[in-house]
Amino acid sequence: MNQEAHHARGRAIVIGAGLGGLASAMRLGAKGWQVTVVDRLDRAGGRGSSITDQGHRFDLGPTIVTVPQTLRDLWAACGRDFHADVDLRPLDPFYEIRFQDGARFTMRPGVPAMRDEVARLSPSDVPGFDRFLDEARARYDFGFQDLGRRPMHKLLDLIKVLPKFAMMRADRSVHAHAARRVRHPALRFALSFHPLFIGGDPFRVTSMYALVSHLESSFGVHYAMGGVQAIADAMTRVIEGQGGQVRLQTEADEILVDKGRATGIRLKSGEEIAAEVTVSNADPGFTYGQLLRKHPKRRWTDKRMANARWSMGLFVWYFGTKGTRQMWPDAGHHTILVGPHYREHIRDLFRAGKITGDMSLYVHRPTVTDPSAAPPGDDTFYALSPVPHLGHNAADWSSFAETYKDRVATMLDGLIPGFRSRITAERVFTPETFQSRYLSPFGAGFSLEPRILQSAWFRPHNVSEEFQGLYLCGAGTHPGAGVPGVIGTAEILDQLIGPPAVRAVPPAVPPALPLAAE
Incomplete structure (x- = not known):
């Protein structure tokens, strides 16, 4: 074993301190990996970071949490209590939708309140709404709890679930599905607009995304005091508490590859960081097109990524x-x-x-x-x-x-x-x-559009088939965008990456200087 390979043993590098990258680092750290996270921004969180100007904190990206359990599970995997680190508040109402004709629809916690709002707007649509929620629950069980929480990089895994996709009419758009259950235009919007928040066209993306209505009715909509930035900062503290590092204003320039295996990264500064495991939280288009620009790709070629359907x-x-x-x-x-x-x-x-x-x-x-x-x-x-x-x-x-x-x-x-x-x-x-x-290709807000042929097995995989030791997380990979989705990519990596065979020796920490005498 050469010196570089020996130095990499037990070490993991994560490119990007977005929520997916931070969650992946937490899970790797919990398994015993010595983790370093690098990010070019001055705050952790990626799209979930913030800027403060004249006392105004601008939360730059996601603003809500819809499935708190994903965060609780993440913290629990690290032996910690999420609610001890983050003050999460349930919202009531979740949001209000206003239409040009003066109609309003207010989404509130719990099925009874939602049903009352439907009845206020269109009493004849209540039975169809109830059926829509039942179908949303089934899509949640299959699409979120099953497919969304396990790897989908093997073609056989896709083939096995195709009959279920067909049974649930995954080929039908979420708007078309809502239109088959309710007649009022405002209700059709209220039950189908959610894909816009993960970069999808409600008239084209699969009806599987009806599951969001179940997420709202069952788990509520929550806000973290301090914004999503507070969640990212808490994640950073967990990583550092595990002995890991989060290096901000530190930009990766290249993923290093030796004999078909990712061996770490080279920074813009020229510094090289060796690692046994390399995780990219950068957009897959940037990962394969720029960070791996010196290496030929078989599947995720520049042409394929350029011809993909990107979110708005x-x-x-x-x-x-x-x-x-x-x-x-x-x-x-x-x-x-x-x-x-x-x-x-x-x-x-x-x-x-x-x-x-x-x-x-x-x-x-x-x-x-x-x-x-x-x-x-x-x-x-x-x-x-x-x-x-x-x-x-x-x-x-x-x-x-x-x-x-x-x-x-x-x-x-x-x-x-x-x-x-x-x-x-x-x-x-x-x-x-x-x-x-x-560094988002085409300036897309949510990476690849979540159309059915760009989801699950068709989406860039969490484990790279191009280079051994390379893994991907974040919005552009399976299961997709949104806070639950990107946190879920780390849960999938947890199933793909075991504990290190040899634990790395943590970097030496200089002894604390004695306090000056008062």
Whole structure:
């Protein structure tokens, strides 16, 4: 055994401190691996990180937790209690959906409350709603608890489940499935829009995603005080408590390969870190196209990744407002504003790849639940609008961002009138930001679109068939995007990677200096 191989024994390297990478590092550390996580950003969390400006904490990405048990299980695997480290609050209501015709739909905890809301809007749709929930539960049991919690890198595993997919009509879109159960347009939207939050077209992605309605009704929607950043920071503390390292502002340049096996990474600085196990939390397109650029690939070639269907991009306007905490009492923690031509807008967004005058917005106002997100008496918001990814060449965002922001402001004025005169701090993220900040191919907001032929076995696998010792986690791999999904990728890696045969010797820690005499 050469010196480098000996030095790598018992060591694991994780590229990217997103939630999937941090969760993978925690599980590896719990098994006895000596783990180092590297990330180019200045905060852990990846898309779930935050920026603070003038006292406003802008949570940059995910804002809710829908299956707390996945986090409890992760912490338990490390011998810890999640709720001792993170203050997770159940929300009521979960969110309110507002339509252009004045209709509103408020999602609340528990099936009885949801059924009451359906009855208020469309009494004749209650039986169909009940049936939809029953079918959502079956899809949860199969799609989330079964397929979503085990590896899917073997073709035989896919072949075995094809009859179940057919029985559940996985070929039908989630919107088409909802339309077969309820008639009111607002209910059809409320039961099918969720794939947008993981980068999917509700009119095209599989009806398996109806399982989200079961997640909401059974587990609720939760918010971590301090934002998802608080979860990422707590994950970092667990890793460091295991003896691992999280090195921020440290960028990986290349995955090193020797005789078909990943042997660690080279940083942009030139430093090499040897490892027996290499895990990439970078987007699979970036992992195979850039980090492994010097090595030929058999399956995940540059051409294949370029021709894949990528999720839409995102335009996100983060802003803080002065003295507004008691204003706009009708604007809750989560509000969805639906444009007048939703179906046409989604078609233009995903298929034509063009920007039109119509839009829908997700508006996040965390200060309703968490006052620490803003200075006393102030508010923090973000408004998110789906837009085409950069591969469509729909806009030059360096010049178009201000124009698009004005359009968003016009729509927001119906929810929080006069807000622009009270803005004190603001940031705008466009698909170009996602490309430069997160190294996301085409600036896609959620990696590969979760269509049926880009899911499970068809999605980049958690264990690389290209190079031994290389594993992938995060939104672009199985089971997919969303907080439960990326945390789930670490659970799958836990099944693929055993404990080290030889434990690495932890890096030497210099002795603490004696305290100066008072």
